Amino acid sequence: MPNPSRLRxxxxxxxxxLLSSGLAGCGDDSQKDEDLTAQRLSWKDCPAPSPAEGGGExxxxxxxxxxxxxxxxxxxxxxxxxxxxxxxxxxIRAKTSGPQSKRIGSLVFNFGGPGGSGVSTLPAFAQDxxxxxxxxxxxxxxxxxxxxxxxxxxxxxQQLDHYFQxxxxxxxxxxxxxxxxNTKQFNAACEKNSKKMLPHVRTTDAxxxxxxxxHVLGDAKLHYFGISYxxxxxxxxxxxxxxxxxxxVFDGVVDPTQTPEESALGxxxxxxxxxxxxxxxxxxxxxxxxxxxxxxxxxxxxxxxLRDLSKKPIPxxxxxxxxxxxxxxxxxxxxxxxxxxxxxxxxxxxxxxGDGRILMLLSDSLNGRSANGEYSNILxxxxxxxxxxxxxxxxxxxxxxxxxxxxxxxxxxGEFLAWGMTSCTDWAVAGAADHPDVHAPGAAPxxxxxxxxxxxxxxxxxxxxxxxxxxxxxxxxxxxGQGHGAYDSRNKCVQSAVNGYLLDGKVxxxxxxxx
Numbered sequence: 001m002p003n004p005s006r007l008r009x010x011x012x013x014x015x016x017x018l019l020s021s022g023l024a025g026c027g028d029d030s031q032k033d034e035d036l037t038a039q040r041l042s043w044k045d046c047p048a049p050s051p052a053e054g055g056g057e058x059x060x061x062x063x064x065x066x067x068x069x070x071x072x073x074x075x076x077x078x079x080x081x082x083x084x085x086x087x088x089x090x091x092i093r094a095k096t097s098g099p100q101s102k103r104i105g106s107l108v109f110n111f112g113g114p115g116g117s118g119v120s121t122l123p124a125f126a127q128d129x130x131x132x133x134x135x136x137x138x139x140x141x142x143x144x145x146x147x148x149x150x151x152x153x154x155x156x157x158q159q160l161d162h163y164f165q166x167x168x169x170x171x172x173x174x175x176x177x178x179x180x181x182n183t184k185q186f187n188a189a190c191e192k193n194s195k196k197m198l199p200h201v202r203t204t205d206a207x208x209x210x211x212x213x214x215h216v217l218g219d220a221k222l223h224y225f226g227i228s229y230x231x232x233x234x235x236x237x238x239x240x241x242x243x244x245x246x247x248x249v250f251d252g253v254v255d256p257t258q259t260p261e262e263s264a265l266g267x268x269x270x271x272x273x274x275x276x277x278x279x280x281x282x283x284x285x286x287x288x289x290x291x292x293x294x295x296x297x298x299x300x301x302x303x304x305x306l307r308d309l310s311k312k313p314i315p316x317x318x319x320x321x322x323x324x325x326x327x328x329x330x331x332x333x334x335x336x337x338x339x340x341x342x343x344x345x346x347x348x349x350x351x352x353x354g355d356g357r358i359l360m361l362l363s364d365s366l367n368g369r370s371a372n373g374e375y376s377n378i379l380x381x382x383x384x385x386x387x388x389x390x391x392x393x394x395x396x397x398x399x400x401x402x403x404x405x406x407x408x409x410x411x412x413x414g415e416f417l418a419w420g421m422t423s424c425t426d427w428a429v430a431g432a433a434d435h436p437d438v439h440a441p442g443a444a445p446x447x448x449x450x451x452x453x454x455x456x457x458x459x460x461x462x463x464x465x466x467x468x469x470x471x472x473x474x475x476x477x478x479x480x481g482q483g484h485g486a487y488d489s490r491n492k493c494v495q496s497a498v499n500g501y502l503l504d505g506k507v508x509x510x511x512x513x514x515x
Contacts, residue, residue, distance in 0.1 A: 036082070037215040039074055046070040046092060049120040053090075053147035054368060054376040059123035062094055063130070068123055069093050073216055075144070078200055079208045089209055090148035091141045092119045094126060098134040105219040105246070107136035107502065108210065110143070112228025112252070114203070115381030117147035128488050129225075131495075135503050136223065143233075144209060145201035146381045152197055154190040154380040157373055161320065164367055168325040169416050171310065179419060180396060184426045190380060191428040198429045201381070202388045203436060207237040211244060221246030221444070223502070227485055228252040228457060234446070235438030235465060238473070242443035247502050251449040252485035255461030256438045256468045260390045260424075261402065264417045265409055266458045271417075272410035274335040274455035275299065277482055282345060291348045302331065303412060305351055314356045317364070322356025328416050330362035335455050337483040387424035391431035394421040438465065443473045445507045447498065451489075453482035466510075477508055480515040 046068045048058045059068040072088040096103050107129075111121045118140030129138055142149040155163060163186060170176040191198065210233070214222040223246040226234035231250035238245050258266065279298035282289040292298030306324050313321035320326075334344035340362075347358030368376035399418050406414035424431065440446075446469060450462025459478075466474030479486035479494050486494045493514030500506040 036074055036076070036086070036212060039216055041071040041073060041091070041216060043069040043071045043093070046119075046123075049117065050148055051370075051374040052151045052377040053117040053120040053142065054378075055370045055372070055374055056120070059092075062097075062126065064097065066095065066097070069095070070119065072148075073141075073209075073213060075209045075212055077150075077196075079205055087144060087150040088148070089141055089144065089213070090119050091139065091213070092122055093140075094122075094133060094138045096133055096135060096137050097130075102135050103137070104135045104503075105137070105221070105223055106139045106217045107132055107223045107225055108213065109138065109140040109225045110227065110230030110233050111140070112226075112230050113146070113378060113382055114143065114229045114233075114385040115146055115378040116229075117142050117376065117378075119147060125488065128490070131499050132225075132502055137217075139213075139217065141209075141213065143201075143206045143381075143385075145197055145384055146377065150197055151377045152190065152201065152380045152384045153193040153377065154186055154383075157375050159189075160367075160369070160375050160379070161373070164326065164329075164363075164369075165320065165323055166325065167310070167323070168419060169310070169328070170419065176396065180422060180425075183422055186383075187423075187426045187428070190384060194380070194384070195428070198384055198388065201384050202432055203233055203236045203385065204240065204432070206233055206385075207240050210237055211241050214244060219246070222248070224248040225502070226250050227487075229254060231448075231457075231465065232256060232436055232438070235440070235469065236436050238440035238443045238446065238469065239437050242440045245440065245443040245446065247444065247505065248446045249449065249487075249498050249502060250446060250462075250465060251487050251498075252454060252457045253448055253450055253462040253465045254457050255464045256436050257464045258461075259434050260386070260392055261394065261398075261421060264421055265402075265406060266461070267456060268406050268410040268414045268417045270455040270458040271332060271335055271413045273458075274453065274482070275302075275331070275410075275412060277453055278335065278341050278344065281341065289345075291345055291352075299412070301352070302348065305348070306412070314351065314354050316356040316360035320360065322351065322360050322363075325416075326363040327351065327356070327359050328413065329366050330359035332413065332455075333362040333366040338481075338489075339483070383423055383427075387427040387431060388429050389432055389436065390424060391434050393425050393427075393431070395425065396422065438468045439470050440473050441470045443469070445475050445501075446473055447477060447501050447508065448474050449477045449479060449486045449494065449498070451479045451481050451483065451486045453480075454484055456484045475507055475510045476512075478511070478513045480513065486514075 071091045074086040075089050076082045077085040077087050122140040145152040166182050170179040232254040279295035310324040313323045316322035334340040368378040403418050406418040448466050450459045452459045466476045497508045
């Protein structure tokens with residue numbers, strides 16, 4: 001689980017990604033002497049996603065035959081030196097399906113991570129935003145350090161296969177030493193291969209890129225849909241540019257008041273709640289639950305499986321084995337959406353029979369591994385952005401002190417998440433702050449949507465985001481559901497409220513509840 005304290009959702013060798021991402025062109029002089037807000041984007045048919053973006057085929061045409069369009073925006077490598085070197089920010093858009101007379105502008109999406117590619121994600125979820133496209137161009141981007149936007153590079157594919165086979169729940173001193181050694185080696189590889197980018201991937205940098213994008217798209221205000229980490233990015237944008245906020249929605253909300261330790265502990269509780277709900281759902285149906293007779297039995301059998309895997313892994317996707325860590329990753333991935341619960345049930349059934357392929361596929365999905373063995377750079381970007389943002393650094397002693405509290409919060413996920421706090425311990429760049437500043441006095445209303453069953457961004461964070469944004473800015477909408485986020489649950493109440501605001505400017509009453 002890439003930096004599990006902040007995850008929803010490194011690719012090739014350093015040379016290959018540097019050439020494809022635009023970092024090799026950091027010295028691009030074509031934009032140095034120009035006002036970057038005046039640049040004109042050259043929109044063209046989109047190519048297939050790069051390996052760093054997750055690979056796959058070029059996006060299929062939109063309903064009606066319209067094609068996805070892609071472009072590259074020049075942005076300063078260092079926002080403290082805006083006339084210096086530039087990097088390329090990869091963009092994608094679907095032009096509005098409605099008449100130009102009804103067009104509001106562009107609706108910019110960030111789908112979270114941090115480290116997720118917006119260029120590859122937006123087409124995958126476009127059907128969910130068909131209604132919004134009637135009045136907006138749908139736009140997304142690879143944030144700096146991600147995908148085709150000057151991707152951070154750490155390990156190559158073969159090294160990542162080895163890295164993800166490590167024991168991330170170390171049970172004794174030798175295993176703990178090995179885990180910390182592997183983390184240190186990963187961080188050293190990031191510095192070696194991406195030293196120039198690491199100081200410039202903070203969320204504040206990405207927020208400034210978004211305001212440049214607003215200028216370049218020709219919009220007076222930024223209309224925005226942020227999901228998961230995208231809510232933190234949106235909050236930071238609102239803090240920096242409150243007068244430029246248009247209609248904005250935050251869904252699957254990061255708690256902006258928490259330290260990394262508090263966030264990891266909250267996620268332990270969130271994933272445990274999701275597991276409890278999965279077990280209850282499975283055993284409450286008319287047909288027999290194939291992975292346990294009672295909710296406690298379901299969880300006990302999972303715990304036994306993980307203990308057994310820590311001693312003796314089973315075949316996964318050969319030649320790789322399903323380890324305790326990979327199985328934990330796979331279970332976590334399945335808990336992100338209720339739609340995945342059936343795959344979790346099937347994966348557990350097969351694992352109990354000695355076949356780890358389904359849980360391994362789920363784990364690969366979380367880690368950004370394609371079937372051909374290539375990785376996106378979500379891990380490298382995730383760690384790099386979090387470590388540049390987060391000031392606290394946690395030691396082995398800190399973790400050992402906190403493990404009992406984490407284990408009490410979640411017998412299954414707690415220890416895993418506790419050890420994840422050491423991911424920034426040996427990082428080359430100092431973190432910026434204990435937590436992001438999202439206070440945005442004077443901004444337009446921001447609709448903040450919290451899901452009571454969200455494992456990755458627990459529900460309590462939505463109210464804290466509303467409070468942190470400031471009086472008259474945050475408007476809370478509660479969805480009583482399961483999974484990460486709310487809008488893509490297709491709940492009619494949630495979608496009506498969100499669409500009503502984004503399309504017609506109708507702000508729901510603060511405290512509205514959908515079930």
